[in-house]
Amino acid sequence: MVRLLHTxxxxxxxxxxxxxxxxxxxxxxxxxxTELYLPLLAGKRIAVAANHTSLVKGKHLVDMLHESGFNVxxxxxxxxxxxxxxxxxxxxxxxxxxKTGIPIFSLYNGKTTRPDRATADKFDVLIFDIQDVGTxxxxxxxxxxxxxxxxxxxxxxxxVLDRPNPNxxxxxxxxxxxxxxxxxxxxxIPVVHGMxxxxxxxxxNGENWLPEHRKxxxxxxxxxxxxxxxxxHLPVPPSPNLPDMQAVYLYSSLCFFEGTPVSIxxxxxxxxxxxxxPKMHGYGYSFTPRSVAGAKNPPCLNQxxxxxxxxxLPQDSLLTxxxxxxxxxxxxxxxxxxxxxxxPFFEKLIGVSYVREMIQSGASAQxxxxxxxxxxxxxxxxxxxxxxxxx
Numbered sequence: 090m091v092r093l094l095h096t097x098x099x100x101x102x103x104x105x106x107x108x109x110x111x112x113x114x115x116x117x118x119x120x121x122x123t124e125l126y127l128p129l130l131a132g133k134r135i136a137v138a139a140n141h142t143s144l145v146k147g148k149h150l151v152d153m154l155h156e157s158g159f160n161v162x163x164x165x166x167x168x169x170x171x172x173x174x175x176x177x178x179x180x181x182x183x184x185x186x187x188k189t190g191i192p193i194f195s196l197y198n199g200k201t202t203r204p205d206r207a208t209a210d211k212f213d214v215l216i217f218d219i220q221d222v223g224t225x226x227x228x229x230x231x232x233x234x235x236x237x238x239x240x241x242x243x244x245x246x247x248x249v250l251d252r253p254n255p256n257x258x259x260x261x262x263x264x265x266x267x268x269x270x271x272x273x274x275x276x277x278i279p280v281v282h283g284m285x286x287x288x289x290x291x292x293x294n295g296e297n298w299l300p301e302h303r304k305x306x307x308x309x310x311x312x313x314x315x316x317x318x319x320x321x322h323l324p325v326p327p328s329p330n331l332p333d334m335q336a337v338y339l340y341s342s343l344c345f346f347e348g349t350p351v352s353i354x355x356x357x358x359x360x361x362x363x364x365x366x367p368k369m370h371g372y373g374y375s376f377t378p379r380s381v382a383g384a385k386n387p388p389c390l391n392q393x394x395x396x397x398x399x400x401x402l403p404q405d406s407l408l409t410x411x412x413x414x415x416x417x418x419x420x421x422x423x424x425x426x427x428x429x430x431x432x433p434f435f436e437k438l439i440g441v442s443y444v445r446e447m448i449q450s451g452a453s454a455q456x457x458x459x460x461x462x463x464x465x466x467x468x469x470x471x472x473x474x475x476x477x478x479x480x
Contacts, residue, residue, distance in 0.1 A: 329383025365396020
């Protein structure tokens with residue numbers, strides 16, 4: 090019944106969204122509301138946490154600020170680098186932006202994951218503007234959390250320029266058991282939290298999730314004409330292996346394969362839209378991962394994989410299905426590897442131990458989905474005070 094109500098609610102959301110798309114005013118992202126944050130920057134040294142998605146009406150935020158005469162002292166780069174072309178988790182060294190000459194401090198340089206005092210002394214205010222996709226294992230919210238903590242510790246202000254969450258219409262998955270806290274799961278939130286980063290930043294402060302109960306002095310510049318049931322087509326791919334909305338919608342269901350030997354199409358034209366393995370049998374579809382930009386050493390490199398192509402699934406069905414574990418269960422049953430199918434990374438992605446156990450015991454995707462419904466209800470209540478947009 091809970092699953093049915095969840096699906097009906099999402100169907101209602103989709104029908105409303107589709108009927109309203111032609112009538113609704115355009116979404117204005119936080120970065121475009123310059124009248125709200127440029128006055129806060131006057132006379133200050135500015136750090137900008139940004140990547141290739143940080144656009145203001147087609148112009149990069151850093152370029153806009155620099156050309157407008159603001160003192161951008163530092164660029165802070167997250168996973169995939171400032172230009173968004175590095176592999177997942179790839180080390181990216183500190184450098185200098187060729188266009189502006191501004192130094193770039195990389196949080197994926199292999200040495201530190203947040204600014205130290207010497208770095209923080211270079212700026213007075215930090216702007217965070219990166220497009221997120223709303224899952225616990227998509228690391229930009231972790232970067233934001235670490236930057237909030239650094240700003241709180243060193244007495245710096247932080248401004249979050251909010252952007253819509255393309256998966257903001259639902260909440261799904263278990264809340265992270267903090268014994269599995271890692272670089273792909275940092276906060277006690279569900280796999281799909283349904284919040285924008287501006288909302289999540291407020292929740293981080295309100296729930297005392299920073300170390301030593303620190304509070305970050307934060308200003309959120311919200312979006313206009315957006316709510317949690319507004320369809321938002323990302324204008325720029327948020328990372329190399331999420332090239333389109335099909336991948337964005339499938340991401341929450343297929344990322345669990347990263348904790349198994351199964352390929353999800355990294356190194357092909359359809360990352361996060363297919364799954365397969367050289368030893369899977371009975372499938373008419375196949376693909377071969379290659380070394381490409383953004384996936385230099387993908388799983389099953391140069392091996393022909395047999396599996397399933399999800400790239401043509403109707404997007405309206407993807408919008409309403411939530412997390413779908415049937416793909417994972419299908420591959421588990423086909424490969425007949427037992428516990429060897431899972432690596433320890435799987436628990437870091439799913440956030441709990443019982444999902445592996447239930448799959449091994451033969452539970453269905455629906456039975457597993459029902460298991461985490463109390464987590465969803467608890468989180469929906471917990472997050473409510475921090476929402477900036479109508480549910």
